[in-house]
Amino acid sequence: MQESATPPRSSRPAKKRAAVVTAGLAIGALLLSGCVESQRDEGTADGGEATVDSTFVFAASSDPASLDPAFASDGETFRVSRQMFEGLVGVEPGTADPAPLLAESWETTEDGLSTTFALTEGVTFHDGTEFNAEAVCFNFERWYNWTGVAQAPSVSYYYNNLFRGFADSPDAAVYESCEVNGDLEATVTLAQPFAGFIPALSLPAFAMQSPTALEEFAADDIGGSAEAPALSAYAEGNPVGTGPFKFDSWSVGEQLQLSTYEDYWGEQGDVETIIFRVIDDPQARTQALQAGTVDGFDLVSPADIPTLEDEGFMIVPRDPFTILYLGLNHEVEELSDPLVREAIHHAIDKQALIDQTLPEGTQLATQFIPDVVDGYNEDVTTYDYDPERAMELLEEAGYADGFEVEFNYPTNVSRPYMPTPEQVFTNLTDQLAAVGITATPAPDVWTPDYLDKIQGTADHGIHLLGWTGDYNDTDNFLGVFFGQEKLEFGFDNPELFDALSEARGMTDRDEQTAAYVDINEQIAEFNPAIPLAHPAPSLAFAERVASYPASPVNDEVFNMIELNE
Numbered sequence: 001m002q003e004s005a006t007p008p009r010s011s012r013p014a015k016k017r018a019a020v021v022t023a024g025l026a027i028g029a030l031l032l033s034g035c036v037e038s039q040r041d042e043g044t045a046d047g048g049e050a051t052v053d054s055t056f057v058f059a060a061s062s063d064p065a066s067l068d069p070a071f072a073s074d075g076e077t078f079r080v081s082r083q084m085f086e087g088l089v090g091v092e093p094g095t096a097d098p099a100p101l102l103a104e105s106w107e108t109t110e111d112g113l114s115t116t117f118a119l120t121e122g123v124t125f126h127d128g129t130e131f132n133a134e135a136v137c138f139n140f141e142r143w144y145n146w147t148g149v150a151q152a153p154s155v156s157y158y159y160n161n162l163f164r165g166f167a168d169s170p171d172a173a174v175y176e177s178c179e180v181n182g183d184l185e186a187t188v189t190l191a192q193p194f195a196g197f198i199p200a201l202s203l204p205a206f207a208m209q210s211p212t213a214l215e216e217f218a219a220d221d222i223g224g225s226a227e228a229p230a231l232s233a234y235a236e237g238n239p240v241g242t243g244p245f246k247f248d249s250w251s252v253g254e255q256l257q258l259s260t261y262e263d264y265w266g267e268q269g270d271v272e273t274i275i276f277r278v279i280d281d282p283q284a285r286t287q288a289l290q291a292g293t294v295d296g297f298d299l300v301s302p303a304d305i306p307t308l309e310d311e312g313f314m315i316v317p318r319d320p321f322t323i324l325y326l327g328l329n330h331e332v333e334e335l336s337d338p339l340v341r342e343a344i345h346h347a348i349d350k351q352a353l354i355d356q357t358l359p360e361g362t363q364l365a366t367q368f369i370p371d372v373v374d375g376y377n378e379d380v381t382t383y384d385y386d387p388e389r390a391m392e393l394l395e396e397a398g399y400a401d402g403f404e405v406e407f408n409y410p411t412n413v414s415r416p417y418m419p420t421p422e423q424v425f426t427n428l429t430d431q432l433a434a435v436g437i438t439a440t441p442a443p444d445v446w447t448p449d450y451l452d453k454i455q456g457t458a459d460h461g462i463h464l465l466g467w468t469g470d471y472n473d474t475d476n477f478l479g480v481f482f483g484q485e486k487l488e489f490g491f492d493n494p495e496l497f498d499a500l501s502e503a504r505g506m507t508d509r510d511e512q513t514a515a516y517v518d519i520n521e522q523i524a525e526f527n528p529a530i531p532l533a534h535p536a537p538s539l540a541f542a543e544r545v546a547s548y549p550a551s552p553v554n555d556e557v558f559n560m561i562e563l564n565e
Contacts, residue, residue, distance in 0.1 A: 375516020
C-alpha cells in the first residue's frame with residue numbers, strides 16, 4: 001500500500017478536532033495594508049472593547065453560475081462554493097498541492113485503482129446531516145449515475161473531463177465503485193488508473209454535499225438542454241455543505257450573502273457574514289474599493305495598479321499558476337504549415353507583451369505548464385524573438401509577401417490569465433504586422449459567443465485563450481489542451497494523444513514526471529500553439545483587511561481572513 005503524504009490538513013484550522021492537525025501547520029496568508037478608511041461602524045464587546053466589523057464585502061465580477069458546484073466550472077462560482085463546501089482533499093496553504101481535509105488521510109493500492117479514505121470525525125452538514133462514509137459514497141454514486149442533460153460536457157464539465165463516463169457508459173468510465181467500510185472509512189475504486197485522482201478531489205466540483213438536501217431539493221433535476229440547462233431548486237437556493245459558511249440569500253444580479261455555520265467543525269475567524277456584491281465592470285469595482293463600499297476584489301487591471309498603490313491600497317499578486325497562449329487553428333491552410341507556425345513564434349516578443357500588457361510578476365512562458373508543475377522541461381526547445389528569422393521561414397513556406405489571417409479575441413471580460421484582452425490583441429497584431437502577417441480583428445463577447453466559436457466550431461483563425469490550473473497535476477494543463485482532437489486547434493496527432501493518455505495513468509511518480517518532460521519537448525517541436533506568459537493575477541484590499549489567504553489556485557476561504565477594524 002502507498003500511504004498518502006502528510007501535508008498540512010487544510011487552510012481551515014480545527015477547533016473541535018485539534019488533535020488531527022499535522023504538527024507544524026503553517027497558514028500561508030499575505031499581510032496587507034492600506035490607507036483608505038473603512039466606512040463601517042465598529043461594534044463593541046461587552047467589556048467595552050472595540051471589535052471588528054465582521055461583515056466582509058467582496059466585489060464579484062458576476063453571479064455564480066449555480067449554487068451546486070458539481071455543475072459548475074467557472075471561478076466566480078467556485079469562489080462562492082469554497083466558502084460553503086469542502087472536499088475529501090483540500091489544498092496546502094499558499095500552494096497548488098493537495099492536503100487532507102474531510103479525509104484525514106488515505107491509502108492507495110500499488111496498482112493505483114483503490115483508495116481508502118479515513119474521514120474526519122465530528123463533521124456535520126449545514127442541515128445537521130452527519131458527514132460519514134455513506135455520505136461520501138452517496139456523492140460519488142450521484143456523479144456516476146447522472147443521466148440526460150446532467151451528462152452533457154458543458155453541464156458536468158469536470159466529471160466529464162476527469163472521470164469520462166457514467167453508469168450507462170461504463171466502458172469509458174474512470175470511476176467504478178465506492179464501498180462503506182465503517183462510519184468513518186470509505187474505499188473508492190477506479191476502473192483504470194488516474195494519477196491525478198487525489199489532487200482532482202480538491203476541486204469544488206467534487207465537494208461533499210448533504211445527501212438529505214440533494215434528495216429533498218431534487219438537485220439533479222436540472223431540466224432544460226445542454227445549451228441552456230435549468231437550475232434545480234437545490235442549485236437556486238438550497239446548497240448544503242460542511243464549510244465554515246452557510247447560504248443565506250441570493251439576489252441575482254445584485255448580491256449573494258453567506259453567514260457562519262455555528263456548528264462548523266473547524267475554527268471560525270473574524271468574518272461572520274460574507275456579501276458577494278456583483279459589479280461586472282472592472283472600473284466600477286476599482287471605484288467601489290476607493291469609495292469604501294467593498295473590502296476587496298480580484299483581477300485588478302494592470303493599468304489601475306499604480307493608482308491604487310499610490311492611494312495606499314495593497315495589491316496582492318497570486319503566484320503564477322496560469323497560462324496565456326496564442327491558439328492556432330490548423331484547419332486554416334497557412335497555420336497547418338509547421339514553417340508558418342514557427343515563423344509566428346519567432347515573430348512574437350513575449351517579454352515586450354508582458355511588460356506592456358500583463359501584471360507585474362508575470363513569467364515568460366516557454367511551455368504550457370508553470371515551472372512548479374511536474375514535467376516542466378528546463379531544456380525544452382524555444383523560439384526566441386527573431387523577426388528576421390520569421391520572415392525567412394515565411395519565404396521558405398511560400399509566403400514571402402506575408403498573408404492575412406483572422407485574429408479572434410474576447411471583449412468585455414477579464415480573466416486571470418488575460419486581464420485586458422484588447423491590449424494583448426493590439427500588441428500581438430503590431431508584432432505580426434512587422435513580419436508581414438496581417439491580422440484581421442474578429443472580436444466577440446466572452447460568453448457565449450467567443451467560447452462557442454473557439455471551442456465549438458472550426459470557424460476561427462489565431463485566437464487568445466488560456467487556463468488557470470485547478471490543482472497541481474500536469475494532465476490538468478497538457479491533457480486539457482492536447483489530450484484529444486479539439487475544434488479549437490484542428491489537428492490530429494495520435495502519437496501525442498497516446499503519450500498523454502499513457503502518462504495520465506502512470507502510478508510511478510518519477511516515471512510519470514519523466515514522461516511529461518518528454519511530452520513537453522514533443523509539444524514544443526510540434527508547435528501546435530504558442531505559449532505566451534504565466535500571468536500573476538492580482539487582488540486589491542482596503543485598510544481594514546490585515547491578511548488574506550492568497551492561493552495560486554484560488555483556494556481562498558474567508559474564515560482565514562484577518563480584519564483589524
